[in-house]
Amino acid sequence: MKKTVGVCGFGSSGSSAVVDLLQEFNETQIFYPEFKIAYARYGLEYLERCFLIGIGNKSAIEIFKKTIKEKNLFISKHFNASKLNIDEALENFSKELVSSSSILDSIPFTAVECAEKITRKFFLDAHTKLNPHSPKFEGAAKKLISDILTTIGIDYEDNERNVLVLNQSVQAQKNIDNSFRFFENPVAIFVDRDPRDIYLFAKNFLHPRGMCFIPCDNVDKFIKYFINLRKSVKDLRKRNDVLFIKFEELVYDCDNAAKKISDFINISQRSHKGEFFKPACSRNNTQLSKKYAEYDADIKKIETELPEYIFPFENYPDIKSEGEMFYGGQSEYLQGNWSEVSTRSMTAKFESIMNKNKRRL
Numbered sequence: 001m002k003k004t005v006g007v008c009g010f011g012s013s014g015s016s017a018v019v020d021l022l023q024e025f026n027e028t029q030i031f032y033p034e035f036k037i038a039y040a041r042y043g044l045e046y047l048e049r050c051f052l053i054g055i056g057n058k059s060a061i062e063i064f065k066k067t068i069k070e071k072n073l074f075i076s077k078h079f080n081a082s083k084l085n086i087d088e089a090l091e092n093f094s095k096e097l098v099s100s101s102s103i104l105d106s107i108p109f110t111a112v113e114c115a116e117k118i119t120r121k122f123f124l125d126a127h128t129k130l131n132p133h134s135p136k137f138e139g140a141a142k143k144l145i146s147d148i149l150t151t152i153g154i155d156y157e158d159n160e161r162n163v164l165v166l167n168q169s170v171q172a173q174k175n176i177d178n179s180f181r182f183f184e185n186p187v188a189i190f191v192d193r194d195p196r197d198i199y200l201f202a203k204n205f206l207h208p209r210g211m212c213f214i215p216c217d218n219v220d221k222f223i224k225y226f227i228n229l230r231k232s233v234k235d236l237r238k239r240n241d242v243l244f245i246k247f248e249e250l251v252y253d254c255d256n257a258a259k260k261i262s263d264f265i266n267i268s269q270r271s272h273k274g275e276f277f278k279p280a281c282s283r284n285n286t287q288l289s290k291k292y293a294e295y296d297a298d299i300k301k302i303e304t305e306l307p308e309y310i311f312p313f314e315n316y317p318d319i320k321s322e323g324e325m326f327y328g329g330q331s332e333y334l335q336g337n338w339s340e341v342s343t344r345s346m347t348a349k350f351e352s353i354m355n356k357n358k359r360r361l
Contacts, residue, residue, distance in 0.1 A: 002162040004183040005265055006169035006176075010229045011214055012201060013193040014247025014285075015167070016329040020277040021250060021258060022165045026269035029154050029161045032329065034168040037145065038179035042067040045178050048137045051097060058098050065090045089147035096140040141182040163267055173232045176242075186241070189261065190233060193247040194311040195226050196299050200288040203295070205325050219298040223305045230309070251282045252316035281330055283321035287313055 005022070009015030022028050038044045042063050050060040068090065146156055154164060170176040170188050180186040199222050202214035215221045236242045243264040249257040254277070262268055289299045303310055 003164070003185045003187065003265065004169070005163060005165045006179075006183070006186060006188045007165060007167055007191065008170055008172060008188055009168070009191045010172055010193075012198055012206065012327070013191055014250070014282075015189075015191040017247055017250050017277060017282055018189055018191050018245070018261065019165060019167050020330050021254075021261065022163075022265075023276040024258075024270050024272040024274070025163075025262065025267050026271050027161055027267040028163045028165050029158070030165045031149060031152070031154060032167055035166045036168055036171075037068065037148075038141075038169060038182050039171045039174050040067065044141050044182055045174075048134060048141075051137050052134055061094045061097060065094070085151040086148055089144055089151060092147070093140055093144040096143075097137065138181050142184065145182055146184075163265055172229060176236065180241075187243070187265065188236075188241065189243045189245060189264070190236070191245055191247055192230075192309070194286070195223075195302050195306050195309050197286055197288050198226070199298065199302060200292050200295060201285060201325065204288075204292060205327065209327075211327070219301050223302060226306060226309075246311060247282075248286055248311040248313070248316075250277065251279045251286055252313070252319065254279050276330065278322070278330060279319060280322040281326070283319055284323055284325045288325075 005028075007015050007018045007022070019030065019032060023030050036043065042060075044064075047060055047064045068086075149164070150156060155161070164184075166183075169183065170179040170186075172190065176188060180188075198214065199216055199219070202216040202222075206212070206214065207216060215225050233244075237244060243261065245257060245260060249260075258270065262270065289295070
């Protein structure tokens with residue numbers, strides 16, 4: 001595998017659309033489930049901090065392994081045929097890291113966690129700034145990730161499909177370099193979306209279905225939330241290994257958006273055009289202010305406070321929409337099960353994608 005592409009968003013901002021689009025290129029292999037192993041709580045970044053100070057490595061690793069298995073970081077527990085191999089990969093990772101000579105390795109993880117909270121300001125942060133990373137840990141983490149993905153079906157020896165696409169492998173709110181280190185030749189694509197549509201989509205689609213991660217009960221709270229998230233990636237816009245793209249570009253100017261993405265990744269063989277990403281379906285998730293006129297006052301406030309994020313729909317020809325609003329990738333929606341997004345449907349979706357990957361050989 002020669003390049004790893006992390007497709008990221010800000011929460012309901014359309015990152016799945018880019019993952020769907022990248023499935024249409026011959027050079028890609030797609031891992032669709034969210035792959036948060038690097039930055040998740042008790043993930044690789046946290047584990048490395050414990051490793052750097054040499055306290056409680058064994059306990060910290062056990063918590064890491066438990067997180068992998070129970071917190072659905074890459075839905076491995078639903079691939080029964082792969083479970084033993086993944087367990088073996090985790091055991092090999094543990095053996096690589098744990099030093100039998102450390103008298104502090106056996107400290108219970110709860111004690112490590114409490115000590116970190118107490119000493120973070122005075123010791124841990126200062127220590128990790130002086131010694132920010134461990135080459136040994138980085139190497140072990142890279143091997144663990146490749147072992148996991150190989151076990152589940154990614155072919156690192158495929159020279160034709162040499163671009164690995166991971167969904168949410170880095171996070172906007174954090175230093176992406178801390179996650180980049182665990183992947184081979186990483187780049188990132190950040191997908192954003194018109195704040196008016198995010199607000200109305202959350203208010204009228206997500207919240208009624210119990211998905212309340214975007215504050216939308218008050219427009220002022222939403223605006224503050226929106227701004228704070230975008231501030232976190234301000235410096236990333238200057239980097240050559242990060243691409244920012246608007247969800248609406250994919251919908252209303254798909255060919256040019258696809259070219260912008262493919263040029264960034266250096267791929268060109270879009271032999272499956274229109275099979276995975278359909279602008280007419282995603283059209284349903286845009287220009288929602290026309291559908292929900294009762295929120296005109298809120299929308300005007302968003303337009304006033306966030307003018308630089310407003311997409312100029314008037315500059316693009318409209319397209320006819322197909323279907324209704326949906327959440328997540330289009331595979332679930334097109335199958336008619338978008339309202340039942342579950343581990344089961346996600347697993348079925350992933351298995352379908354991997355089968356299609358194999359058929360390209």
